Amino acid sequence: MIANLSPATDRFALLRREQLEHLPQLAHLPRSERDALRAVAHVLPFAVNRYVVDELIDWSRAPHDPLFQLTFPQRDMLAPEDFERMYSLVRRAAPSAELREAAREIQMRLNPHPAGQATLNRPATHPHLKGVQHKYRETVLFFPSRGQTCFSYCTYCFRWPQFVGLEELKFAASEAGGLADYLRSHKEVSDVLVTGGDPLVMRAEMLERYLEPLLADDLAHVTTLRIGTKALAFWPQRFLTDPDADQLLALFERVVKSGRHLAFMAHFSHPRELETASAQAALARVLATGAVVRTQAPLIRRVNDAPEIWERMWREQVRLGAVPYYMFVERDTGPRQYFEVPLERGWRIFREAYSAVSGLARSVRGPSMSATPGKIVVDGVSVIGSERVFVLRFLQARRPEWVGRPFFARFDAQACWFDELEPAFEREEFFFQPAMEQLAAEQRWRTQLRPAASPRAAS
Ligand code: SF4
Incomplete structure (x- = not known):
């Protein structure tokens, strides 16, 4: 300490x-x-x-x-x-x-489960395994049951139902063994994202129980452990003065020494969160373990909807050794009407901030929507033929072959989320929609008809 x-x-x-x-x-x-x-x-x-x-x-x-x-x-x-x-x-x-x-x-009227989390992300081979979501081929999300709270709550949080006692909507896992079993039978998974709430609210001892089984030799295909956290912003004392701060950092060191990549997906909403002596000391301690700190946040009206804010934040992050990673679009849930920024404005804010920083900060992507089919980035607004369009692209997708393929939506100055967009050029649907419908039907079939894969997985 x-x-x-x-x-x-x-x-x-x-x-x-x-x-x-x-x-x-x-x-x-x-x-x-x-x-x-x-x-x-x-x-x-x-x-x-x-x-x-x-x-x-x-x-x-x-x-x-x-x-x-x-x-x-x-x-x-x-x-x-x-x-x-x-x-x-x-x-x-x-x-x-x-x-x-x-x-x-x-x-219940505030769309508590956006983007198909409740059904579409359930692991297809273990539909009764709680606390695990498998949306993209190579990445599994894990929600440890002890990490279902946060160091403070963000008013815009898309996981807000977890914090207001909508029990049936929780994804919490009751134990880590089910996750390790699942990963053993899924060699295509290279990344596990431990998320919450904030998993670092757990004592170090508890986090060890979740992470150490993932370092087993027969899980060598899991090469990256990611931790989604806002602790550096909301409670830097977690790495400085908490009684188990040293134990936590020693765990990070063990993960790195095992040959895995340990990635901190650090949530910073505003540059002020990086400016305290505590936050900077905490970030330095985390980096000293060999972890890489990547930063991300949604674009939020009244909190960070100005290019100068992002520019300042990305510059400071690079100076302190972190890697700017994502600017997200606020999700279509909770008090979204209070926070939302139209897509066009979001893209302009991103572009202005992005063009003002050096290449090292241009590791950042955005503005990106975590929508039902995948992560869709707004690459810009353009005129093709005589039609004004949004140029869109999948950064990540339920089907890997969709990634990187540009597609177009009719321009809409008011649209704030992907579901509000229509395909451009008088097309009836976006290219991925038929496959998406098939995927949803298959998943419905699996989760409704298939029995639990094992008693353990069903726990
Ligand atoms: S820290 Fe993350 S999970 Fe927790 S309230 Fe904020 S946005 Fe939600």
Whole structure:
């Protein structure tokens, strides 16, 4: 463990909805505003730690401060009638069952499972294996059951249903053995992405139990372990002063020494998250283990929707030794209307920032949509013949032969997500749609009719 960098904030604890009332930084707000925050926090997840509150948010700029927008609920995140309903329940101190029921009804209207996660990504050979998604041939996603929370919640998170108790929508794995068994029978898988929530909320000892079985000799085809985390941004103390910080870093070193590539998929939403002494010290410690830190974030209105923000962020990341990787388009779930940026504007922001940085930062791709058929990047807006079109391309796809193939959608200045686009040139469908429908039908057949592959896989 290294010297304490933040004496006031070195013990991890989450402030939740119940504590909103008592947060000194909110004390100047009228009661009605605090009730409004609580009303929204009944529907959307809210939890924030003291480091975010004390060191990241600029309270002199709240509520417009981007880090405040990133972590605190806002009344316009709900439709006006939904907000009024929750607000009046909170104001009259309605019983918690009544609040829960109203919140659940609203949550179910917020598209809790976008992009076919609930059905299409289930492992085809082990449809009852929980906590594992296999969307792309070479990459498996693993959701350890102990990593289903975060160091703070992002208000735009597409995994928000996991945090508000929509139990049936969880992907958590009950144990790691099922994953290792699955990988043994899938030699095409080279990458495992351990994700959550944030898997680094787990104690190092628990993470060891998940990761070490993946280092077995008969899993040599798994050459890359990725960890999807926002710990460097939201809780750098995880690598500095937490009691098991050294144990965690030693685990990373063992993964690297085993000959695997250890990739940190580090979520940074705003350059301020990189500017604290703690964040920079934490990043240096992670890099010293031999891990590579790749950075990614969605483009979010009110948080980072300006080219200068991305330019600053990518420059700083390169300076500190990280590799800019993805700018995502905000997914079509949760309070998307509050955060979404039209695709054309997103592309312009990306292009302006991309053209302002050196080649080393141009490792970044975007703006990219993780849509049902795959990761689709908006390469630009063009005129072909007499038609204005979006030029699109798969960076990753359910069928490898789709990757890299350009295709075109009719230009739509309002469109914010792939489902809102129509094929260009009066075509009836995009080239991959027939195959996509077939894939969905096959997966329905497998998951409905096929029995569990083994009792273990079904656990
Ligand atoms: S850290 Fe990631 S998983 Fe956690 S709330 Fe933020 S976006 Fe969601």
